[in-house]
Amino acid sequence: MVLDGVRKALSRFLSGKGDYERAVKEFIRDLQKELIKADVNVRLVLELTKKIRERALEEEPPPGITRREWFINIVYEELSKFFGGDRKPDIKPKKKPWVMLLVGLQGSGKTTTAAKLAYYYKLEGYRVGLVTADTYRPAAYDQLKQLGEQIGVPVYGEPNNKDAVEIARRGVEYFVSRGFDIVIVDTAGRHHREEDLLKEMREIAENIKPDEVVLVIDAAIGQQAHNLAKKFHTATPIGSIIVTKLDGTAKGGGALSAVAVTGATIKFIGTGEKIDELEVFRPPRFVARILGIGDLEGLVEKVRRIKVEFTEKDVEEFLSGRLNMRLVYKQLVSLRKMGPLRKILQMIPGLSLKIPLEIEAGKAEEKIKKWLAIINSMTYEELDKPEIIDRRRTRRIAYGAGVKTEDVRELLKQYEMMKKLSKQLRKRKDLLKKLQLGFKP
The missing domain is CATH 1.10.260.30 (Signal recognition particle, SRP54 subunit, M-domain)
Known part of the structure; x- marks a missing residue:
């Protein structure tokens, strides 16, 4: 999610020497325009900018800080809260082996994300195995197999078997019996059918007893992420969420804010197509880059x-x-x-x-x-x-x-x-x- 307009507005605000209240009004107007362009819900945008405006005009900065400097702090804090606050997602597995079940709508980038996750944890020193239980896409097994070879992570699959539940169960048993630390199970997607998606998740989960269920959401669905994340969060309290393709969509802000407002945990975000372009989602860090603070x-x-x-x-x-x-x-x-x-x-x-x-x-x-x-x-x-x-x-x-x-x-x-x-x-x-x-x- 790139908000170049916000950076330019911030740059103008920092370099401006005119009336403070007018400068605040102009920046808030630019912020609203950019967030709405990024498909963030209009009501949420108005609530956010109302808080920023009130704090900017009512709060007095600490000694040694100018009003303009303090305004940057206000924008930073409120945007950080808007995208989920300062909660740090729990990344490290609580035990070994740790079984992760990935679910998501068709086209969300789930298979690539499975490989990215495997690569992330491999770099952290864990022995990781991948299981491909997607029996709907003919090329799903080959795709994950190639990605696994690319990153040096073994992949379990049964290309001629159509029973996703059995493949998942045997795949988990295969890696657990060989002493692997983390097992990541990739499943088939559903095209805008949340009910079917959650039904399959429950069926596979009953058989493999995952330690964590991960919902993969494409940033391009924007505000629609709200309903999907809410249903998922209700169905699986141990779940976490990965938002993918944030680099190539104008709707990234809509997806992130829609998920954050449900209270669900966004654990990772995909920031590009390469295998290493997956990062832990920390709203303050994310907002700092949006604003150009670094x-x-x-x-x-x-x-x-x-x-x-x-x-x-x-x-x-x-x-x-x-x-x-x-x-x-x-x-x-x-x-x-x-x-x-x-x-x-x-x-x-x-x-x-x-x-x-x-x-x-x-x-x-x-x-x-x-x-x-x-x-x-x-x-x-x-x-x-x-x-x-x-x-x-x-x-x-x-x-x-x-x-x-x-x-x-x-x-x-x-x-x-x-x-x-x-x-x-x-x-x-x-x-x-x-x-x-x-x-x-």
């Missing part, structure tokens, strides 16, 4: 999980204004391993408000290749002090990297922009610490 803690966690050489110290150096081409190179190499550059940059506090158009245009990966080649052509002195690179050095570097001189100048321009931005972020970082925003899980 998610430093989330970035550090992602780094830890993928085990790249991009550390919290590197982030701190960037935010403190200490930047050279060595650090830029290290970051670029690490970012390529971590996924789409734009998503990672959005996690750095304040940076998502000013992401270059080149990155938004989807050409970042090609540019990164060129930039890495350019940096590799630099001398040690140039790496430490890019400011010394003149026209003669530019021609030499371009020749060595096999690129045009314009590419070298573009990198140097981006470097200067990042350097200025890192200095600006120092102030924003201090502000975030004062408000205690963005850095909490």
